[in-house]
Amino acid sequence: MKRYSAFAVFREGLRYQAGWERAWRSPDPKPAYDVVIVGAGGHGLATAYYLGRNFGITNVAVLEKGWLGGGNTGRNTTIIRSNYLQDPSAAIYEKARSLYETMSQDLNMNVMFSPRGVMMLAQTEHEKRGYLRTAHANAYQGVKTEFITPDRVRKLCPIINIDGPRYPVLGALWQERGGTARHDAVAWAYARACSNMGIDIIQQCEVTAVRRENGRVRGVETSKGTIDCAKLALIVAGHSGVLAEMAGFRLPIESVALQALVSEPIKPCMDVVVMANTVHGYMSQSDKGEMVIGGGADGFNNYTQRGSFHHIEETVRALVETFPMISRLKMLRQWGGIVDMTGDRSPILSKTPLTGCYVNCGWGTGGFKSIPGSGWAMAELVANDAPGPLAAAFGLERFREGRFIDESVAAGVAH
Amino acid sequence: MLILECPYCGVKADETELHPGGEAHLKRFGPESSDEEFEAYLFERKNRKGVHFERWRHVYGCGKWFHAARATDTLEVFGTYSAQTNAPPDDLIKKIKQKRPDFGGYE
Ligand SMILES: Cc1cc2nc3c(=O)[nH]c(=O)nc-3n(C[C@H](O)[C@H](O)[C@H](O)COP(=O)(O)OP(=O)(O)OC[C@H]3O[C@@H](n4cnc5c(N)ncnc54)[C@H](O)[C@@H]3O)c2cc1C
Ligand SMILES: [Zn+2]
Secondary structure (H helix, E strand, O other): OOOOOHHHHHHHHHOOOOOOOOOOOOOOOOOEEEEEEEOOOHHHHHHHHHHHHHHOOOOEEEEOOOOOOOOHHHOOOOEEOOOOOOHHHHHHHHHHHHHHHOHHHHHOOOOOOEOOOEEEEEOOHHHHHHHHHHHHHHHHHOOOOEEEOHHHHHHHOOOOOOOOOOOOOOEEEEEOOOEEOOHHHHHHHHHHHHHHOOOEEEOOOOEEEEEEEOOEEEEEEEOOEEEEEEEEEEOOHHHHHHHHHHHOOOEOEEEEEEEEEEEOOOOOOOOOEEEEOOOOEEEEEOOOOOEEEEEEEEEEEOOOOOOOHHHHHHHHHHHHHHOHHHHHOOEEEEEEEEEEEEOOOOOEEEEOOOEOEEEEEOOOOOOOOOHHHHHHHHHHHHHHOOOOOOOHHHOOOHHHHOOOOOHHHHOOOOO | OOEEEOOOOOOEEEHHHOEEEEEOOOOOOOOOOOHHHHHHHHOOEOOOOOEEEEEEEOOOOOOOEEEEEEEOOOOOEEEEEOOOOOOOOHHHHHHHHHHOOOOOOOO
């Protein structure tokens, strides 16, 4: 693999850009692998990468029914933060956030990580108390956050309507090193690094059945033929229920549509990410100048990647109240992704009733930020057939034992 | 826009008038059940990509709960039926099978 560098850009500039090579190979599947990963989203690719990097396991295939990064990884609003309340969440999200800090260097590709700061507005007394509590918890967890005053909010983001009629801003939970990254680049960077280690990324290859023998995984049937494997990791977000059914078990997951939209590009007007969870909307500005807006999820099961329009209306209404200056912006695009919601709104990294089969899912509306940490922890789980410290609390058994990691109540529902 | 006909009041209600209530016909388990049964009742879901039976409530209408059969991969609605039942009615199953020959019936 030729390294990307300023010098390479210069050199290719002098050579009519003729020397660039493909970022990753597109091989045909081999008959068998040590590990097969289903789903080439960020989590599947990161798992493959850390299997190779941390455990030297490179006889691995990542199978993708569409194109890599074409699922939620390429559809999200790219917010990265780790200011969760519960200890297991803070640990895995902060691991991920810290890996984002050096991802461009580590993977030799610019993922445009932009730690511009994430601000979660407190717009009711209840929310304020909640965020104060989170700030204290974060201090113990070693996650750097602080609760800031309305005055500070105004300074950091002047376009916010601080004294809104219904929901005045009472303060905010501020994570200075939170921010955004380029979602496609994250998938591409992992894919390129995986391919370079000899891991096969096979696109246009849909898994249609899981082959089992004596209660163990044998392999998969795919649109490109039968593939054997010793271990199988299902990392397919919204399609987790479908793959689980193929593997013979059920998950505590429901798949629903979550939408986002972007406006026409405008001049720079906000350089932080702002989330307003009470009114249910959040916004940041992309490098192209578009306002990137995320909203609420639908309440019914859906696999169509289309959400209901009234959610867009609700989101925009809420944001216009918080940011009056956007009221005349035209919206350019709107889209949906199918998110995997668990019973306690926390992810699942777990062994399953089928020996040799592992799942990583349930990241729901907020798993872009966790891609590196999740891949790290998942690789450990698959390689050792046992969870490490980051994954231990996220096993499937928690639903039977009542050990929930209740972030839906703790951290609000959004990202 | 998803539109479901309320089987009680007959109104063709769009989804802003309705509240989704999740998978239908869950078998309820109480204090005497095993942990596995209770877990399955509370959390495990079929979450099918395809024909899905589910509960809805006509909140901004007659207020009643009812059932619907809907395709989660196309958003096609096959029909709605009363809440006072443990399984989808036979004629509805037949109708779905006509539209989707690969549909194996309710299980
Ligand atoms: C609108 C929206 C906004 C969001 N905003 C944020 C945000 O701001 N911050 C944040 O942290 N998170 C956000 N998220 C959540 C985040 O996008 C997801 O949690 C994350 O991308 C999940 O990654 P993944 O790799 O698990 O899944 P995906 O990227 O969805 O990848 C799964 C892959 O599996 C493939 N697959 C499925 N079935 C099969 C099969 N049978 N065979 C082969 N391949 C298969 C799919 O094609 C897909 O490519 C948002 C999500 C949405 C939809
Ligand atoms: Zn009614």
